[in-house]
Amino acid sequence: MAGRIGRRSTAGTRTGRAGRLAAAAALLPALLDLTGCAGGAGAAENAAVTVLTMAPSGSGSADRSGSTALAEAIGRSVSAKGGFGGHRLHVLTCNEQDTAEGAAACARQAVDAHAVAVIGSYSRHAEDFVPALEAAGIPYLGGYGLSGPEFSSPLSYPVAGGTPALIAGSGRQLVAAGCKSIALVRPDNRTGDTLTRYLSGALRPAGVPLTDVKAAEKGPDFAALARAAVGGDRKDGCVTTALGVEQTRALLDAYRKLAPARTRLGAVLGGVQQSVVDATGGKGGPLEGALVTGWYPPESSAVWDELRHTLEGRPADSPVDVSDLGVQTTWVAYQVFFQAADRLASAGLPLTAKTLRNQLDSGDSLDTGGVTPPLDWGMASMLPSAESPRLTNTWVTFQQVENGRLAQQQSGFVDVRWVLTGKRAPQ
Numbered sequence: 371m372a373g374r375i376g377r378r379s380t381a382g383t384r385t386g387r388a389g390r391l392a393a394a395a396a397l398l399p400a401l402l403d404l405t406g407c408a409g410g411a412g413a414a415e416n417a418a419v420t421v422l423t424m425a426p427s428g429s430g431s432a433d434r435s436g437s438t439a440l441a442e443a444i445g446r447s448v449s450a451k452g453g454f455g456g457h458r459l460h461v462l463t464c465n466e467q468d469t470a471e472g473a474a475a476c477a478r479q480a481v482d483a484h485a486v487a488v489i490g491s492y493s494r495h496a497e498d499f500v501p502a503l504e505a506a507g508i509p510y511l512g513g514y515g516l517s518g519p520e521f522s523s524p525l526s527y528p529v530a531g532g533t534p535a536l537i538a539g540s541g542r543q544l545v546a547a548g549c550k551s552i553a554l555v556r557p558d559n560r561t562g563d564t565l566t567r568y569l570s571g572a573l574r575p576a577g578v579p580l581t582d583v584k585a586a587e588k589g590p591d592f593a594a595l596a597r598a599a600v601g602g603d604r605k606d607g608c609v610t611t612a613l614g615v616e617q618t619r620a621l622l623d624a625y626r627k628l629a630p631a632r633t634r635l636g637a638v639l640g641g642v643q644q645s646v647v648d649a650t651g652g653k654g655g656p657l658e659g660a661l662v663t664g665w666y667p668p669e670s671s672a673v674w675d676e677l678r679h680t681l682e683g684r685p686a687d688s689p690v691d692v693s694d695l696g697v698q699t700t701w702v703a704y705q706v707f708f709q710a711a712d713r714l715a716s717a718g719l720p721l722t723a724k725t726l727r728n729q730l731d732s733g734d735s736l737d738t739g740g741v742t743p744p745l746d747w748g749m750a751s752m753l754p755s756a757e758s759p760r761l762t763n764t765w766v767t768f769q770q771v772e773n774g775r776l777a778q779q780q781s782g783f784v785d786v787r788w789v790l791t792g793k794r795a796p797q
Contacts, residue, residue, distance in 0.1 A: 419486050437696045473499040500525070507724060545578055551580075551606065557584075637657075642657060653773050661769075667740070676739070743783055764790055
């Protein structure tokens with residue numbers, strides 16, 4: 371295989387893995403001890419700092435209410451613990467209803483509330499709400515990466531690499547696993563075209579051919595898609611998917627009925643997460659042994675312990691699923707926010723939308739406790755891409771379904787920046 375997969379161990383940052391996890395475990399509680407949502411004993415006297423998290427709820431398959439529920443849980447967990455930088459924290463949540471109008475209304479809510487940031491969140495309608503945030507100077511920290519402005523707006527600070535990083539990583543993961551031909555099942559739209567380009571770039575150094583299988587956006591024939599992807603069921607043939615959760619489940623059902631004997635499955639996390647593995651049969655389902663590329667370590671990793679701790683005691687019907695990428699991304703975004711706010715307080719600066727942007731733009735690395743490599747949005751970290759200049763985190767993780775659970779297939783992180791920039795593979 372031409373080139374070498376770039377690796378970044380979770381121990382490869384400024385501190386060792388154990389030290390960083392310990393620091394992260396100490397960091398968030400320390401910040402939370404200085405943070406409040408609605409006042410209480412020891413609350414700061416100054417006005418609250420407001421943030422907002424949005425996601426669709428009650429909209430069907432697009433629902434990601436776990437993101438807003440997590441934001442509310444963070445707000446509750448800090449509500450009686452004072453303030454940071456002389457301020458209390460006020461967490462607002464907004465149901466954007468998976469509509470352009472709903473997303474725009476959430477942005478207006480953030481503007482009207484003088485929010486210092488929109489944090490985490492999940493929306494497919496960035497084109498409809500980012501302009502309002504830009505006009506008000508409110509940074510969008512986190513986001514799921516579903517539309518162009520999240521990776522192009524100068525006020526957007528994505529914490530993950532979106533589907534482009536995942537699909538490029540999936541290509542490298544499958545090549546490393548010995549796949550000699552790969553079929554990609556992806557949406558038949560402009561976004562899907564872009565994914566095909568990135569996957570082709572990831573496969574090119576190894577000379578692995580790509581079969582492009584396009585799924586119609588409305589009413590796709592999943593049986594036909596499965597047959598086209600499996601083809602002749604070659605020994606070293608592999609299939610990877612870049613569809614949403616519901617479409618991935620339907621494709622897997624068709625794949626199981628087809629019962630290929632030799633084709634190996636791969637997937638990008640988001641379409642395949644632990645809930646999908648469980649729903650399709652777990653250990654006995656078609657995803658057993660599948661190779662999965664993700665933004666973050668699997669839910670079983672110790673890096674999520676503080677998230678689990680924050681959610682202790684939540685109601686049994688809580689929509690928060692720790693393995694959900696929307697929940698995880700919102701958690702990462704709040705960690706970045708708290709750490710940036712702490713840096714401002716240490717420098718004696720007020721926390722405003724403007725000072726927060728300046729801190730995030732400074733190039734000063736912010737540690738996420740091993741969930742990602744340290745993040746920054748300084749000019750040196752920007753992706754030299756007209757499409758996605760704000761995509762700075764180009765690292766992914768390699769996972770595999772083992773005994774019905776997503777687990778690490780390879781430790782650390784893999785950098786796919788060279789694929790996303792169209793450069794040659796590192797030697």
